[in-house]
Amino acid sequence: MLKLPIYLDYSATTPVDPRVAEKMIPYLVEKFGNPASRSHAFGWETEAAVEEAREEVAKLVNADPKEIVWTSGATESNNLALKGAAQFYAGKGKHVITVKTEHKAVLDTCRELERLGFEVTYLDVVDNGLLDLEVFKAALRPDTILVSVMMVNNEIGVIQPIAEIGEICRAKGIVFHVDAAQATGKVVIDLATLKVDLMSFSAHKTYGPKGIGALYVRRKPRIRLTAQMHGGGHERGFRSGTLATHQIVGMGEAFRLARLEMGAENERVRMLRDRLLKGLSDIEHVYVNGDMEQRVPHNLNISFAYVEGESLLMAIKDLAVSSGSACTSASLEPSYVLRALGREDELAHSSIRFTLGRFTTEEEVDYAIRLLHDKIGRLRELSPLWEMVQEGVDLSTVQWAAH
Amino acid sequence: MFAPVYLDHNATSPADPAVVEAMLPYLSAQCGNASSRHEYGRAARRAIDEARSKVAAAVGAHASEVVFASGGSEANNLLIKGAAACLKPGLLAVSSIEHPCVIRPAEQLRKRGWTLHRLAVDADGRVDRERFAAAMVERPQIVSVMLANNETGVVQDVESLATQARAAGAGCFHTDAVQAVGKIAVDFRRLNAAGVHALTLSAHKLGGPKGAAALVLDKRLDIEPLIAGGGHERGLRSGTENVAAIVGFGVACELAMERLEARGRQFLTMRGQLELGLVGLGATLFGQAAERLPNTVYFAFPELDGETLVGQLDRAGYAVASGAACSSANPEPSHVLQAMGVAPELARGAVRVSLGGANTVEEVDGFLAALQLTVLKLQQLTAMAV
Numbered sequence: 152m153l154k155l156p157i158y159l160d161y162s163a164t165t166p167v168d169p170r171v172a173e174k175m176i177p178y179l180v181e182k183f184g185n186p187a188s189r190s191h192a193f194g195w196e197t198e199a200a201v202e203e204a205r206e207e208v209a210k211l212v213n214a215d216p217k218e219i220v221w222t223s224g225a226t227e228s229n230n231l232a233l234k235g236a237a238q239f240y241a242g243k244g245k246h247v248i249t250v251k252t253e254h255k256a257v258l259d260t261c262r263e264l265e266r267l268g269f270e271v272t273y274l275d276v277v278d279n280g281l282l283d284l285e286v287f288k289a290a291l292r293p294d295t296i297l298v299s300v301m302m303v304n305n306e307i308g309v310i311q312p313i314a315e316i317g318e319i320c321r322a323k324g325i326v327f328h329v330d331a332a333q334a335t336g337k338v339v340i341d342l343a344t345l346k347v348d349l350m351s352f353s354a355h356k357t358y359g360p361k362g363i364g365a366l367y368v369r370r371k372p373r374i375r376l377t378a379q380m381h382g383g384g385h386e387r388g389f390r391s392g393t394l395a396t397h398q399i400v401g402m403g404e405a406f407r408l409a410r411l412e413m414g415a416e417n418e419r420v421r422m423l424r425d426r427l428l429k430g431l432s433d434i435e436h437v438y439v440n441g442d443m444e445q446r447v448p449h450n451l452n453i454s455f456a457y458v459e460g461e462s463l464l465m466a467i468k469d470l471a472v473s474s475g476s477a478c479t480s481a482s483l484e485p486s487y488v489l490r491a492l493g494r495e496d497e498l499a500h501s502s503i504r505f506t507l508g509r510f511t512t513e514e515e516v517d518y519a520i521r522l523l524h525d526k527i528g529r530l531r532e533l534s535p536l537w538e539m540v541q542e543g544v545d546l547s548t549v550q551w552a553a554h
Numbered sequence: 555m556f557a558p559v560y561l562d563h564n565a566t567s568p569a570d571p572a573v574v575e576a577m578l579p580y581l582s583a584q585c586g587n588a589s590s591r592h593e594y595g596r597a598a599r600r601a602i603d604e605a606r607s608k609v610a611a612a613v614g615a616h617a618s619e620v621v622f623a624s625g626g627s628e629a630n631n632l633l634i635k636g637a638a639a640c641l642k643p644g645l646l647a648v649s650s651i652e653h654p655c656v657i658r659p660a661e662q663l664r665k666r667g668w669t670l671h672r673l674a675v676d677a678d679g680r681v682d683r684e685r686f687a688a689a690m691v692e693r694p695q696i697v698s699v700m701l702a703n704n705e706t707g708v709v710q711d712v713e714s715l716a717t718q719a720r721a722a723g724a725g726c727f728h729t730d731a732v733q734a735v736g737k738i739a740v741d742f743r744r745l746n747a748a749g750v751h752a753l754t755l756s757a758h759k760l761g762g763p764k765g766a767a768a769l770v771l772d773k774r775l776d777i778e779p780l781i782a783g784g785g786h787e788r789g790l791r792s793g794t795e796n797v798a799a800i801v802g803f804g805v806a807c808e809l810a811m812e813r814l815e816a817r818g819r820q821f822l823t824m825r826g827q828l829e830l831g832l833v834g835l836g837a838t839l840f841g842q843a844a845e846r847l848p849n850t851v852y853f854a855f856p857e858l859d860g861e862t863l864v865g866q867l868d869r870a871g872y873a874v875a876s877g878a879a880c881s882s883a884n885p886e887p888s889h890v891l892q893a894m895g896v897a898p899e900l901a902r903g904a905v906r907v908s909l910g911g912a913n914t915v916e917e918v919d920g921f922l923a924a925l926q927l928t929v930l931k932l933q934q935l936t937a938m939a940v
Contacts, residue, residue, distance in 0.1 A: 156592060156593050156594070158585070158594060160587075160590060160592065160594070163586075163587040163589070163590045163595070164585060164586065164587035164590075164794065165585065166582065166583070166585035167581045167582060167585065169582065172578075172581040172582055175581065176574065176578075179568075179569045179573075179574050179577070179763055180568060180569065180571070180574060181568070183566060183567070183568035183569065184562075184565075184566065184873075185562075185565040185566035187565075188562060188565050188566075188873075188875065190562075190861070190864040190865065190868060190873070190874065190875055190876050191558070191562065191864070191868040191873035191874070191875075192558060192868060192873065193558070193560060193562070193873050194565075194873075223624030223625075223628070223765070223793060223796070224624075224793045224794060224796075225793075226781055226783045226784065226792050226793035226794070227624070227781050227793055229783060230780075230781045230782060230783065254783065255783045255784045255785075255792070256782070256783030256784060256792065256793070257783070258783070259782035259783040259784070259785075259792065260782045260783055262782070263782050353794075355587075355794060360581060360796075360798060361587075361794055361795065361796045361797055361798065361799075362624060362765045362766070362796025362798070362799050363765070363796075379631075379780065380627060380628055380631045380655075380780070381631060381654075381655065381658030381659045381661075381662055382627040382630070382631070382653070382654045382655030382658050382659075383627070383653075383654045383655065384654070391627050391631075391654070391655055391658070392624065392625040392626075392627035392628055392655070393566065393625055393626070393627065393758065393764055394764070395624075395625070395758075395763070395764035395765030395799070396764060397763065397764065397765075398764070398765050398796075398799070464591070468592065468593070470592075471586075471590070471592035471593060471594050471595075472592070473590060473591070473592070474591075
């Protein structure tokens, strides 16, 4: 028996892996000490657990544990990286570069930097969602101090050319931040070779708990930041606040499992994703958004033409999917990411993001394929536009009456 | 080997089993992101809404006044920096015994042109009323005075301080109630009527999990967010909500309120027992003349180093603190005791015992016995060294 609705929204958040939850629970109950308590064994025990988890996070991305700073999540990591670096290096210049398809956590922070007197360039992407390196190079200025480009896009799953951008930034002495919230466990990340200075991570996108993330802060060459949260001086002064041990332990275990299992898991998920794509590709007028090569294996973002977006979401409520990112899904605006790809509003509106994961089954994928065939067919039967298309009318030539 | 006895509840407290049980579904099947529109997301949203009501109820606030954050430090940073960001730089007054997560952000604001006034306290750790009145005449734009101090447990008369501040024409009044909620009754509505605009509380100090806290905010107060991106929490705090911890926070608040009176009586009995024993051993008690949290005792033995004492007590099976946990790595004597005018030699001997709901009279007796042995041993060593 299938459990409905079927969860196909792994980029919004993932379930906590049962192995992760099991490891967390003792730290809520008997191992509850404050890792900052230096005067008793309750504190030492949790401090050791925090450090072990730090090593696991570092190992997944081939970094030094001393380069990992705990935060409450990737949003906080992005805020700390961007505001912290911009404020610290403001003496060198006030120009920041990012991309129009970044997550809101980066874009909203950049808006804030603009209010603080920084100048931000928001780069366009090409129609497959990828950043054109020539466009990037052309945007660099002598006063550019900071570049922020996400590794994997949350809506369309495309992988940006981080290695190349890193080389360019390092050669010019520009701090390079990468939001890798969607990348861990899906893409191999080797910070020993990537010339990335700051990298944001989240646990809950990689089968860990919500409420915990990390920021990688490179030590060689050393990157400095202005702290955004002040207090007891935790995390070597980068981020004050009592460490939530159970969440940290959960993130460590989640990242350990990702390191051990991502090879096999990604192949399995890729097969399911390709099965989904194949199953939907015999529906007429469907368009895949984003490059299919430079893309994580679990993401499929499809526009269904001649179907009204809201009706589509209502019709397929047996599938837990999203029409944009979770963070912006409360609004009825079409996805700004798809618009940046040049999709017209109508198509952006009728787009669905399917993100598969560790617990997705073939049976679930097949159910989704059948449901979509059925519902899209019915919705189009009700659509006057579809009727016109079937009659051979070229809609782009139609003169619509204003009303 | 006996299981060690935990007497450091002001540093952090274990989550209540009922709290953990309420959290578990959100660490397994209920996996939704509260911003998602599908059923998984809506279930998470409902759980957060319910928790918000419970947290609000614990402090007599309205659910719409509660802003969730990742911890007390973040909530305090949010208020101090967020309120300052909406104002022209001016005067900021915080008590000299605040937690570092209020003092440090206040100090940071000096870089942006603010003047920081540290409000003095008396020998028992209470805000000095005359000097407070004098400071309010300068009409500070932000005032922050903690409801109960984490080290001494001394409770401030925040209601009357806020009344006084408002009468003098001061601006935003904030109180850090992280140590107070769950130990004494806290009523934001009443405090708000007196002129308190914002209050901080934290889950892990009251039987909830680490990783959740709340800033209770008078909606007329303008603040800028500390963390941008996505516009969660009415735009005041972005980031995917920590559903499990927030649910645990709600249940912990509910339980704490149910147990408040009984716990208070139980704590007072044990605190009396502790203090009697401590005085008998020749200890100096801090803040004794002031109203204090019923669970906290802060003391020192002249000429005995606090670090050494807590180390020995840990070996004897009793977990206590030598200062605030966050600055335990710091060899400086407590800034709270310094502000109270305690001599540095005595302040270096400070030891804090903070009780929790699971502690018993027998444990307190055992602690006093272990303390007596430890103190005698250390005094003999000190005498020999001299």
